[in-house]
Amino acid sequence: MVTRSYWGRHASVARALAGLLALVPTAAIAQGVPSNAVASSAGFRGTQSARPGEAADERRWDATLRAFASYDSNIGLTEEDAPPPYEYEPGLRSGVAASASFRFVDTGRIQLGAGMFLAQTITAGDKYADEYDLSTVSPQLFAGIAFDVAGAPGSLQLSYQFRRDFLEGADFESSHSVRMSASVRPFAFLEASASYQVSLDEFDASGFHSLDATRDADTHRFALQATWLRTESGQSLSIGYENLRNLAESANRDFEGNGAFARFRTPLPFARPVRFELLAAYTGVDYVHYTPAPRREARTQLYQAALLLPLSPHFLLDASYAFTRIGADQGRFRSERHVISAGVSYHF
Numbered sequence: 001m002v003t004r005s006y007w008g009r010h011a012s013v014a015r016a017l018a019g020l021l022a023l024v025p026t027a028a029i030a031q032g033v034p035s036n037a038v039a040s041s042a043g044f045r046g047t048q049s050a051r052p053g054e055a056a057d058e059r060r061w062d063a064t065l066r067a068f069a070s071y072d073s074n075i076g077l078t079e080e081d082a083p084p085p086y087e088y089e090p091g092l093r094s095g096v097a098a099s100a101s102f103r104f105v106d107t108g109r110i111q112l113g114a115g116m117f118l119a120q121t122i123t124a125g126d127k128y129a130d131e132y133d134l135s136t137v138s139p140q141l142f143a144g145i146a147f148d149v150a151g152a153p154g155s156l157q158l159s160y161q162f163r164r165d166f167l168e169g170a171d172f173e174s175s176h177s178v179r180m181s182a183s184v185r186p187f188a189f190l191e192a193s194a195s196y197q198v199s200l201d202e203f204d205a206s207g208f209h210s211l212d213a214t215r216d217a218d219t220h221r222f223a224l225q226a227t228w229l230r231t232e233s234g235q236s237l238s239i240g241y242e243n244l245r246n247l248a249e250s251a252n253r254d255f256e257g258n259g260a261f262a263r264f265r266t267p268l269p270f271a272r273p274v275r276f277e278l279l280a281a282y283t284g285v286d287y288v289h290y291t292p293a294p295r296r297e298a299r300t301q302l303y304q305a306a307l308l309l310p311l312s313p314h315f316l317l318d319a320s321y322a323f324t325r326i327g328a329d330q331g332r333f334r335s336e337r338h339v340i341s342a343g344v345s346y347h348f
Contacts, residue, residue: 060113063100068343069093074335075129081331091129095121101142111144117163131168138163154184171204191227196220217248234275235266244285255298257285272309279304299327316345 075091082088101115117138123129142159163175181195199219225240242259261281268274280303287296306320318341325336 060104060106061100061102063098063348064345065096065098065348066343066345067094067096068341069095070339070341072337072339074337075123075125075132077335077337079332080334080336089125089127089129091123091125091132093121093123093132095119095134101140109146111142113142115140115142133168135166135169136163149184149186152184152186154182157181167205170206173201173203173205175199175201188231189229191229193225193227195223195225197223214250215248215253216250217246217253220245220247233267236264238263242283244283246285251289252287252291252296254289255285255287257283257298259283261302275308277304277306277308279306295329296333297329298333301325301327314347316347318343318345 070093071090072093073090074088075093076089078088097117097119099115099117101113103111103113105112117136117140119134119136121132121134123132138161140159140161142157144155144157146153146155148154157180159179161175161177161179163173163177165173177197177199179195179197181193183191183193185191197220199221201215201217201219203215221242221244223240223242225238227236227238229236239262240260242261243257244259245256246254248254259282261279263280264278266276268276281301283298283300283302285298285300287298290296302322302324304320304322306318309317311317320339320341322339322341323336324339326334328334
């Protein structure tokens with residue numbers, strides 16, 4: 001059987017990989033981000049406090065390196081009714097991603113630090129798949145403070161992140177984002193959090209991706225999340241809600257809407273410890289100023305299953321399958337994709 005103590009000893013590498021694998025079940029997909037974008041996750045926002053049954057990490061730094069490969073059935077996230085030769089195109093993607101953070105101040109109550117996320121992917125296919133090679137550089141600053149509310153531990157965090165993306169070595173996008181969050185654990189089995197994030201995105205794409213240059217926007221996100229923990233078995237269930245608003249330079253790209261997700265994590269009772277994760281997410285947004293009529297809408301469903309196998313306190317294998325479906329009132333805005341991925345991570 002998989003025990004709490006095993007996953008307690010491997011909690012740091014599991015959380016680090018979760019950061020590199022993170023998928024944001026929100027309007028990013030509805031907007032049509034680069035199909036091979038890698039999420040620079042919340043892992044840079046300081047080291048998470050240990051949950052019950054886990055030992056705290058006394059180091060001031062964290063670093064993780066991951067190599068991965070995947071098959072994508074629709075590598076350009078092409079619309080359903082795309083004319084020839086722009087129909088759905090499958091492709092293969094491989095790459096490396098790395099994250100690191102250092103806490104300049106860590107008193108146990110106050111954290112101040114900086115982080116860096118780097119990623120490079122290479123894509124291959126029959127037609128245009130190689131147009132989606134992605135390079136990402138994303139530094140971050142973060143600050144946090146821990147507190148107690150009637151004996152319940154909590155924290156406040158503030159972070160700033162800059163992100164620069166290049167496709168095929170050419171300019172694509174730059175982004176500045178600020179995120180504020182608060183969390184509290186009123187019981188050992190329950191953790192609740194709220195966050196607000198504003199992101200200022202500027203696109204300077206050209207050539208094959210020139211149409212994306214019209215996507216400049218300020219995106220606002222407010223989220224609520226609750227996580228139920230079963231520390232004796234290593235299980236957790238998270239549910240969340242998000243309100244979204246995108247204010248774009250082009251009125252056709254203004255949208256607002258809501259999203260919800262559920263994520264379940266559990267160890268599996270195999271001879272070797274394996275963690276299984278399920279994610280289901282739904283986002284509905286309306287492009288409120290879209291012309292001509294009918295107005296554009298996007299109803300995005302995301303389903304993902306993942307397996308994580310620790311080989312040691314430092315090495316972790318992962319495999320996942322994800323299905324995305326974007327529904328809309330017009331065929332040219334509908335799309336779907338299947339992604340099968342595998343990777344290996346080293347947590348320093």
